[in-house]
Amino acid sequence: MSNPSDISPTPCGQTGDQTLRNHSIYTQLMETVLSFMKLMTGDQQQDPALEEQKDSQASREQEALLGHLMIQTVKHLQSGVTGGHKFQLPCPSMHSRDNVRGGQQAQSSRKTCRDTFISSDLSSRGLDISSLYHSSFQDYNTYQGNKYDKKNNTLGFINLGTSENKLCIDLLTERLRRSDMNYVDDNLLQYPDWRGQPFLRKEVAQFLTTYCKAPAHLDPENVVVLNSCSSVLSSLAMVLCDPGEAFLVPTPFSSGFIFSACLYAKVELLPVHLDSWVSGANTSPFQLSVGKLEQVLFEAKMEGKKVRGLLLTNPQNPLGDVYSRDSLMDYLEFAKRYHLHVIIDEIYMLTVFDEAITFHSVLSIESLPDPSKTHVIWGTSKDFGISGLCFGALHTFNKAVASAVSSFGSLHSISSIAQYKLRQLLQDREWLDSTYLPINHFRLRTAHKYITNELKALNVPFLNRGSGLFVWINLRKYLHPCTFEEELLLHRHFLDKKLILSPGKSFMCKDPGWFRLVFADNHLLLRSAMHRFHQVLLEQERNWTRRQLEDAIEEDLLTSNTAAATNLKG
Template sequence: MTYVDEDLLQYTDWRGQPFLRKEVARFLTFYCKTPKPLDPENVVILNGCSAVFSALAMVLCDPGEAFLVPTPSYGGFAFSTHLYAKVKLVPVHLESQVSANGYPFQLTVDKLEHALLRAKIEGKKVRGLVLINPQNPLGDVYSQDSMMEYLEFAKKYNLHVIVDEMYMLSVFDEAITFHSVLSMKSLPDPNKTHVIWAPDFCISGFRFGALYTHNREVASAMSCFGYLHSISGIAQYKLVKWIDNIYLPSYHFRLQEAHRYVTRKLKASKVPFLNRGSGLYVWINLKQYLDPCTFEEELLLHRRFLDHKLILSPGKTFMCKEPGWFRLVFAARPHLLRNGEWS
């Protein structure tokens, strides 16, 4: 890990070093269970998933155009899309109320259709659909059937689909099976399906994000952003050492233990939450502590947590339609979780 070669100190390939792109393709081929080996030439590596997403927005859209995004969703998307490309997000609002044969915050094609129609009425040109699987902050894992429905919807309306699979290796519940988009033998529109991934190994300081796309024109355009958003050669070399199957068993065990501890405490405190088996967070309902239940009160409660050195991200930062929901990150060492409890 301390090895430094002179070649690593030179300018890197804008797409990412060939040895790292080859390793990423091999890694995703194995863990995504792809029908055939992935091509390293379809891999583009930049300094973080946000950089990849922001660059994709510039490549796929003109300023003022939009993406559909189911909400609540990762709040960084709004910043990433608007920073360079001035691309807008059209929220597909999901509700906590459970409909017949449904579950809380369920994404359906009907909701996508409704959001797309609303965008057209408002004069917005939608160019794509953004999906996170496993979902952040909900922790939901989309089934193959559901994902195929979303992809068919996108093809019907000639939309690109950006699938963020960053947390695919953070599914710690053995009863849940994650299916990558890359595992599908036949995609409705391969040239408009783009996958973002980064190793969810708690090494975010490496600033690594990868794109896999079957569309060579998109890959070529994305590689230009390596001029501004590349990773140092030394970091790329070290990343190759991390991208293997040694870390995962311990990682899953630690996530299970931390999730079990936090959810047990939430149940004892009678705090409702979505009980999912993936991701690094729990989506919790603190509406009972808001009076009145408004986003203003939600922000005040968030600040009270901060005063006690606890960070619970308020639902509004995830574009949640309902006030009172918070994301609690549980991926921490046991003593920190215990300190948080007493805080």
Template sequence: HLMSQLADILQSRSWSGLGLQLPPYSMDTRGNAGGGQGAQSPRQPDQLFPLLSESKTAFVIHDLSNHGENISDLFRSSLQYYNAYQGDKYHENNNTLGFINLSTSENKLCIDLMTKRLSRSDMNCTEDALLQYPDWRGQPFLWEEVARFLTYYCKAPAPLDPENVVVLNGCCSVFCALAMVLCDAGVKVFLIPTPFYSGLALTSRLYTKIELFFIHLDSELTGENTRPFQLTVDKLEQGLHEARLKRKKVRGLVLINPQNPLGDVYSRDSLMEYLEFAKRHKLHVILDEIYMLSVFDKSITFHSVLRMESLPDPNRTHVIWGTSKDFGISGFRFGTLYTHSKEVAAAVSSFGCLHGISGTTQHNLCRLLQDRDWIDKMYLPTNHSRLQEAHKYIADKLKALKIPFLNHGSGLYIWINLKKYLDPCTFENELVLHHRFLDNKVVLSCGKSYMCKEPGWFRLVFAETILHLDPLAMHWFCEALQEQKKELV
């Protein structure tokens, strides 16, 4: 989501040697740029997104801690994109010149079904217990339902234990608490293959100093790579070796499956190999399976680690899931942890006092998750066919434009290769193209914000209704590319 944009800055500060300075977008921190939803601010296609450096001028008093200043800078510059969009959203009737957001990974294709479902009478509940202090691990009825839900949809060989579930307000909260209880900050690190969804990296910086050690995958097809950005055990071994050479104590491995931004779904065999690698080295594995029900290509089988008959190292295997992506309700702020380690579950649940969810929201989530009939017969089939359709629409457009992309059947996004629009192909020029899109009121995430080691890749979110309902949307995308091309010549 919006955090993917933050990673530019994250990267340019302390995470990379690339030394890129992200030019801040010139507007106030609360996103009044566009003058609100109704503002018909004229497009200015010839003016490159303003490259000013005013982001710090708004504040004169410096009363923050060092950490507070770092965090504030980090978010302030990056939220400018997001606030620009929030303050001047495209709307087919009211604001046809507003920003089109192809950057935030939200599924807007089934919001009609969802609002209808959430309007049913079983959603209204104000029982006393919901209004009072909760169990910090979540309401018991919700962790019980989550266990049943995951047992069913992950095809677990035996019923999952509700005692091993922790419910918090979003997957980043789960990751942050989990990282905190598994890894002593400043001492130990987690391995993570790149490109990857960088919100994880960002949020873990807010409170902690948990370090991620990148295993940079590349797109080229060589002996080892039969697919672009392929993860192999050899690369994991090599990454671990490099980390150790740099005197890092590696504590675990983070995997996103289905992958974000690649859309890759790991095969059962690959997954098992990664888990066995982790076991050999006594590493924890954190699996972010937040897109597990967004595999819309019927020929692809998603294998949750919870489906394995026997896990190589169950007590060190931890699964994160939430409803933000698969149910398109990121605004609900719901994330959950399933771990076989009761010790880890107990430790993470302590963080519930900082990451709690309203009782009434927990009630509604429970009702939603337990409505299997609606999920199986109505929601999932509709969602998958709409995702499929939206994906096809974009894939066809990209083919027509001769833009290469990874053709996977999962997730809400497509990983596209715009290298031919960069000359030379550098991260500096990737950023120029990124701003060219913004000038054309199209928000796209660039590869650098996923710690991709190759410049020129972008993530385009296709689960956006207006994208394929209004021909203008892709038109602006194309316009930005044409402008960029003109400059190249």
């Protein structure tokens, strides 16, 4: 009699032959992984010169492809591949075009492939998290390893993709070096209140009361402080939603929302696609209306999805639009009507540099339609350009939400010494109002004017807005055909020139061809960046002209051959 443990059970509905075939697939996959591992560990004989050689863009693409294949292999192994599951090699994300490669040759790099390999020790969730991280931060990690420097590395990457304000670093470093910042006592060296130090929460409440023009003093007990706005959003998603539930988000929206909402909470973001053209009810590009929100909400309910809230950014990223008070009220009343939470990210509220534009914070509205379901996020990374201090704050009138989010302070708190420095910075209203804010707005206006003048000279359309750190530009005329695949190719072309921009696809934009260009940097760097930008556009035009000529020649040859064949038959 056979021992039951010695016999693999046959899945329901499968014959013994099918089970053997499944084991054959499993064995093949195991052999594939072993071959990969042998390849990874067999590079000790590799020429050291090749190890030091910089990878071309084509090489990076092949490595990503191999890494994706490895991840897929491990997933199949962990799930125990059964019949009917086809194991397919993923298609490359780019075509092999010489014009996009810039003449670079495709090479494999075992070292980078080994780094790309995801250990089978990871769980399925771990594999998903790792894949999400690498897909979200690939360009940023490349930039970190080879940054442009005007003295030491003029051939490095220029990053106009990451939204950072670098225009007032001189002002911030001078202020943070003053003697009042250098203070340490016993309490600052102990575990803090997980909600944030009381002195910082009190100052944040006063700061938001002043600069959000709140009708009444905001309560520090409604403030929770964590180590970034992303952490605040991630925590809110955890406490407001169960896995698989959803938020409505107008597109295009910050790509960071996907990472924050999905990493822990597994919350789905349902895009409310906005049209990039003016027509009919759309009096301006990318106009959000209650009708569009209701349409997506209705479609989600028809699909059995549970929508828990609406996620907005004001001023908007990447568009730079600032919502009017009436529009905000429309969105808030829509949310109340359908019992939805509203999360409003106001992280760019002090970047409104056009004096003709008035920013209206949700906290300035005297009678909110549903205060208990209205939650505001704010931080200092954009308004102050100190993303390295890692600070984000939540204000909510809902005590239960504040208490639940506070629990994440045990994982995402800020050092108490950093909290003290932030308190000192935020309470120095004289310096803020007379020095920092006026100079910051002036420098933002100046940088914005330079970039937009350059774009006008190149005949590149863009949204001309007066807030934020970026310009939303339209490069669709350089896509042939106008598809997201061609948008990716153009993005890769910029990378080949060591210039990082953010493509519209990463913002879930409905139409291909849009890019976000960050301008909040020093003038010399922007000049170098625009030189590279112009080079790419010129090469795109030349390559398109060449392709048209080649197609015309090929068509003429085909016509001539057809005519010759017809004459022979005659």
